[in-house]
Amino acid sequence: PAPGIKGGALAGRHVLVxxxxxxxxxDPVRYIANxxxxxQGYAIAEALAALGARVTLVSGPVSLPTPAGVHxxxxxxxxxxxxxxxxxxxxxxxxxxxxxxxxxxxxxxxxKIKKDGSGAPPVLPLAENPDILAGxxxxxxxxxxxxxxxxxxxxxxxxxIAKRARKDADWIVANDVSGDVMGGDSNxxxxxxxxxxxxxxxxxKAEVAQRLATRIADEFA
Ligand code: CTP
Ligand code: CA
Numbered sequence: 001p002a003p004g005i006k007g008g009a010l011a012g013r014h015v016l017v018x019x020x021x022x023x024x025x026x027d028p029v030r031y032i033a034n035x036x037x038x039x040q041g042y043a044i045a046e047a048l049a050a051l052g053a054r055v056t057l058v059s060g061p062v063s064l065p066t067p068a069g070v071h072x073x074x075x076x077x078x079x080x081x082x083x084x085x086x087x088x089x090x091x092x093x094x095x096x097x098x099x100x101x102x103x104x105x106x107x108x109x110x111x112k113i114k115k116d117g118s119g120a121p122p123v124l125p126l127a128e129n130p131d132i133l134a135g136x137x138x139x140x141x142x143x144x145x146x147x148x149x150x151x152x153x154x155x156x157x158x159x160x161i162a163k164r165a166r167k168d169a170d171w172i173v174a175n176d177v178s179g180d181v182m183g184g185d186s187n188x189x190x191x192x193x194x195x196x197x198x199x200x201x202x203x204x205k206a207e208v209a210q211r212l213a214t215r216i217a218d219e220f221a
Contacts, residue, residue: 009214009217013220015053016088016093017044018058019057019098020061021060022075022077022129023076024077024078024104025077025104025108026108026124034099035099036099037062040175040205041057043205044208050213056070057071057073058075058085059074077101077104077129078101078129081100092220093146093147094136094145095212096133100131104127106127133167133169134166145220147169147172149174151175152175153178160197173191187202
């Protein structure tokens with residue numbers, strides 16, 4: 001390629017990646033969250049950038065450095081993540097790796113919630129968060145390749161097949177989290193497409209990322 005122009009199988013493509021957990025506020029000092037480290041999503045963003053893609057990484061709160069060549073947008077809640085994803089469109093590919101909180105506190109208190117002395121804990125009504133992946137599938141600017149992740153602890157492939165159809169994603173990358181995966185360095189995955197299932201041996205998250213980036217690039221070859 002000419003100087004200053006990025007070569008690579010995904011050169012000229014815009015890829016959107018979501019990663020990390022979301023934090024759903026309860027009051028100014030408390031939130032609902034989950035154990036996602038963001039490692040897998042960050043590794044995927046890095047691997048896609050290494051193939052020449054322009055990568056926008058919409059990230060929940062994590063303690064990871066921004067991968068080289070990646071444009072990172074930090075968000076906290078699921079609703080913030082949904083808005084940042086919409087703003088980042090159009091994209092050729094979206095890879096939704098974030099562990100989006102399924103529920104948020106229905107209202108976030110303006111002040112720190114105090115114990116009232118009665119010993120009765122406060123009731124915390126929940127509301128369901130928007131499904132960012134399913135929303136993108138229905139978006140008029142839907143990316144050409146829409147990839148979801150699914151962390152499952154049992155019936156991994158069956159759940160992923162149902163999830164792909166329900167959300168109308170092109171692929172679901174199903175992650176078997178029955179072992180010690182969340183926060184760990186290895187993943188055991190199956191790629192569920194519209195036409196079948198590709199199962200990969202257990203491998204480090206960095207290798208999953210590289211192979212997935214290559215697999216994505218093959219779709220644009
Ligand atoms: N996802 C999303 N927005 C949500 C929930 C999930 O975009 N509110 C995306 C995730 O980023 C992931 C995929 O959907 O790519 C599957 O997430 P998962 O939590 O496995 O699916 P759910 O539909 O939330 O089902 P479950 O009840 O198994 O958690
Ligand atoms: Ca979920």
